Amino acid sequence: MTGTRWDPAAVDLDALPVLGIETSCDETAAAVVVGGRRVQSSVVSSQVDIHARYGGVVPEVASRAHVELLTPVIAEALVEGGLADHEVGAVAATYGPGLVGALLVGVATAKAFALVWDVPFVAVNHLEAHLHAALLDDPDVELPVVVLLVSGGHTLLVAMDAPGSYEVLGGTLDDAAGEAFDKVARYLGLAYPGGPAIDAAAEHGDPEAIAFPRAMLDEGLDLSFSGLKTAVINHVRRHPDVATVDVAASFQAAVVDVLTVKALRAAEQVGAKGLCLGGGVAANSRLRRLAVERGEAAGLRVSLPSPAMCTDNAAMVAAAGWHRLVTDGPSPLDTGAVPGLGL
Ligand code: KG4
Ligand code: ZN
Secondary structure, three states: OOHHHOOHHHOOHHHOEEEEEEOOOOEEEEEEEEOOOEEEEEEEEEOHHHHHOOOOOOHHHHHHHHHHHHHHHHHHHHHHOOOOHHHOOEEEEEEEOOOHHHHHHHHHHHHHHHHHHOOOEEEEEHHHHHHHHHHHHOOOOOOOEEEEEEOOOOEEEEEEEEOOEEEEEEEEOOOOHHHHHHHHHHHHOOOOOHHHHHHHHHOOOOOOOOOOOOOOOOOOOOEOOHHHHHHHHHHHHHOOOOOHHHHHHHHHHHHHHHHHHHHHHHHHHHOOOEEEEEOHHHHOHHHHHHHHHHHHHOOOEEEOOOHHHHOOOOHHHHHHHHHHHHHHOOOOOOOOOOOOOOO
């Protein structure tokens, strides 16, 4: 069935199990999702401990770890998903954006299994996968929605009319939101990765202690975080005795204010019925709370994927892969990794 012999009319698409593979950064993940919706298994092996000592992801180290971890992670996903090799209906893998070496491990592995099992290979855009994560956890989402996609590498506001139909409304002009969390945490001497560390520290701090800037708050749908990062550094230099928990809480409040204001503006602009969060930063407790409070006050239905579905996983890749297969058919086997892929 590889490539040319794919015949959707001969397949019960609703019962088609897709094996998803995710290796774009520092998570080695595999999952089985049936019919683009039913998650049978989702295995994530995080390399956080491996990279923690460097204070960030080391690309070459990530690629090597993916090589070692991917086969056992796939085996676990198949066993947990109750699927024998010959029952896999298609293999979907993230082909970009991400680290080139890391992506290549997943793409090459997915193609090899697709060839061996004689099933379609589907190349999946990591950002599109994050958009699907929102729908996987909340299948009753009424479209159109605005998705606020906030991760370590990306900060995007996307209007979604249908699965596979997107319009990018705005995005960051410099640092991604997660990158800002990670850099500020590093400066404050907090643990890696920085997002969860700031979230935890902020619980004990005062979000109004320091009035950090909210860049470009009053207009448009683009965002900027590099000035905020500099403001935090300058403040700590000028006030070395400031409580770290207050800096964390005030920084987090500034990020969340900007994200929620822009997301609500985007929703109003396109007449969206709902707001979905996606990406690792969508695990942030203040963002989750205020997105619901402010979104519902604006008449929006707010969908919050579980934290596990917000961060990188392969269930979202399998779901996005199923939709791509149904609409576009299999991807060519000469598809390579595309590190700078956009939405
Ligand atoms: O989506 P993701 O797992 O990987 C990328 O595709 O980037 O996102 C990882 C990012 C990191 O920057 C991490 O610090 C951030 O998500 N993050 C958080 C939280 N949990 C993870 N940021 C703020 N608050 C959190 N609770
Ligand atoms: Zn991601």
